[in-house]
Amino acid sequence: MQFLSNLGLSGLNYGTSTGQNHLGDESTADKLTSHSPADGSVIGEVTLTSREEYDEVVETAQKAFATWRMTPAPQRGEIVRQIGLALRNHKEDLGKLVSWEMGKIYQEGLGEVQEMIDICDFAVGQSRQLYGFTMHSERPRHRMYDQYHPLGPVGVISAFNFPVAVWSWNAMIAAVCGDVVIWKPSEKTPLTAVACQKIVAEVLRENDLPEGIFNMICGGREVGEWMAADNRIPLISATGSTRMGKEVAQVVGARLGKTILELGGNNAIIISDQADIEMAVRATVFGAVGTAGQRCTSTRRLIIHEKVYDKVKKRLLDIYDKVSIGNPLDDGTLVGPLIDKDAVEQMQKALKQVKEEGGSVIFGGEVMEGEGFENGHYVRPAVCEVRNEYEIVQHETFAPILYLMKYRSRDEAIAMHNGVVQGLSSSIFTLNMREAEQFLSHAGSDCGIANVNIGTSGAEIGGAFGGEKDTGGGRESGSDAWKAYMRRQTNTINWSDELPLAQGIKFDV
Numbered sequence: 001m002q003f004l005s006n007l008g009l010s011g012l013n014y015g016t017s018t019g020q021n022h023l024g025d026e027s028t029a030d031k032l033t034s035h036s037p038a039d040g041s042v043i044g045e046v047t048l049t050s051r052e053e054y055d056e057v058v059e060t061a062q063k064a065f066a067t068w069r070m071t072p073a074p075q076r077g078e079i080v081r082q083i084g085l086a087l088r089n090h091k092e093d094l095g096k097l098v099s100w101e102m103g104k105i106y107q108e109g110l111g112e113v114q115e116m117i118d119i120c121d122f123a124v125g126q127s128r129q130l131y132g133f134t135m136h137s138e139r140p141r142h143r144m145y146d147q148y149h150p151l152g153p154v155g156v157i158s159a160f161n162f163p164v165a166v167w168s169w170n171a172m173i174a175a176v177c178g179d180v181v182i183w184k185p186s187e188k189t190p191l192t193a194v195a196c197q198k199i200v201a202e203v204l205r206e207n208d209l210p211e212g213i214f215n216m217i218c219g220g221r222e223v224g225e226w227m228a229a230d231n232r233i234p235l236i237s238a239t240g241s242t243r244m245g246k247e248v249a250q251v252v253g254a255r256l257g258k259t260i261l262e263l264g265g266n267n268a269i270i271i272s273d274q275a276d277i278e279m280a281v282r283a284t285v286f287g288a289v290g291t292a293g294q295r296c297t298s299t300r301r302l303i304i305h306e307k308v309y310d311k312v313k314k315r316l317l318d319i320y321d322k323v324s325i326g327n328p329l330d331d332g333t334l335v336g337p338l339i340d341k342d343a344v345e346q347m348q349k350a351l352k353q354v355k356e357e358g359g360s361v362i363f364g365g366e367v368m369e370g371e372g373f374e375n376g377h378y379v380r381p382a383v384c385e386v387r388n389e390y391e392i393v394q395h396e397t398f399a400p401i402l403y404l405m406k407y408r409s410r411d412e413a414i415a416m417h418n419g420v421v422q423g424l425s426s427s428i429f430t431l432n433m434r435e436a437e438q439f440l441s442h443a444g445s446d447c448g449i450a451n452v453n454i455g456t457s458g459a460e461i462g463g464a465f466g467g468e469k470d471t472g473g474g475r476e477s478g479s480d481a482w483k484a485y486m487r488r489q490t491n492t493i494n495w496s497d498e499l500p501l502a503q504g505i506k507f508d509v
Helices: 002-006 051-068 073-089 091-102 106-126 165-176 190-206 221-228 242-254 277-293 309-320 341-356 410-418 433-439 481-485
Strands: 031-035 042-047 133-136 142-150 153-157 180-184 214-216 235-239 258-262 267-271 299-305 360-363 382-385 401-407 425-429 449-452 486-494
Touching: 002 091, 031 190, 042 190, 051 153, 051 180, 051 214, 051 221, 073 091, 073 106, 073 165, 073 190, 091 106, 091 190, 106 165, 153 165, 153 221, 165 180, 165 190, 165 481, 180 221, 190 214, 221 235, 221 242, 235 242, 242 258, 267 277, 267 410, 277 299, 277 309, 277 401, 277 425, 299 309, 299 410, 309 360, 309 382, 309 401, 341 360, 341 382, 341 401, 401 410, 410 433, 425 433, 433 449, 481 486
Parallel strands: 153 180, 153 235, 180 214, 235 258, 267 299, 267 425, 299 401, 382 401, 425 449
Antiparallel strands: 031 042, 133 142, 142 486, 360 382
């Protein structure tokens, strides 16, 4: 495919990259094969990182950090600005690779690359705004202030569903903060990572910068375990399942390291009887079937006022019946494949459990077969009628399953909404100001993201992204999330000719 050649991926075998260089003997090293979920075809192979190579990467990153942290922050921002320009030049090709390797439709692939461009722009501005604070000292002729310093090598463990965007949220902010980055992409989407490394490496070469500012390693669980246990990596940012996040948190916490965890979501939309129904339904469909239900912010639960329940259900089913499923690169496709066979099987198990617990599947759920679906992992998005307390509803199934349930009162709706262990994204559709304000108040949504009259999916990079409870509590991307990538230091300067002690303590010698 031409877009692979345009990204410098014209062969089948690729090494993992530390800025400019490739690691490992590609002729003998173990390989990880990337298949397209669209048709099962082999896209390429990436060399797995050995333990020896891993240590080499970390050592290279440490050396680069010594130089990078002393580079003025606005100059670091200039490098990130150039990375953003390079991503603009490769937007269409990289968007197609994201689509082909992960399975999301091309428009979403383009959107993911645009997120990378946007975070680069944001980080450039942030490079001139790494603010500290000044305080008044209780001691005469003393000055106190806070400042922020780079942490060191930052480990980024990303998931398949956003194979490049989430890395960039972390990497570009960390870079302007003076950190270097070690990236372990999902073993299901390694080629998009290789493509990004090539783009970044060219910018580093053009600026005569040392290798090791942006690094990539490739592998599965074992490689992630090396990173989590490594005292040389002060911060691990991990995106994935709650199970994975808890394991990472325990290992990193045991060595008193820092974590940014962005884990599972079980996101709900409340549709009030005073909502703009058409707008609510359209937002629901995008949130539920976009990326084939494989976003951490995908809409999984729909909590509908009993007065409008039947109207909402009918309109939903009308739209679901028209949703086009197929090759993610084809024009007109709205739903591409699930990532692999296991994801299809998990969806089928979830639908079976819905029925066993007393719910019903009122639309879809079947595995797609026949012409155009050969060797791919295609399913028809499902709609189910359930109760919120069902065990299967309490869990996140990474597939396009939408659970419908009724409510009567506003307080009941919020209790249902909050009645799950996850706390990522949330939304209410209402034209009633009091309902909207309660949803955003202390007595409303318990999620890290709460929206009014927009869906749960599609966050902008300007806001901090992340959630509460079993979602992990981490924050990435915008707002003041940059502080997580730096260490805070309080400084006091005595410019007097005396040595007064705090709290008025007398200690004369």
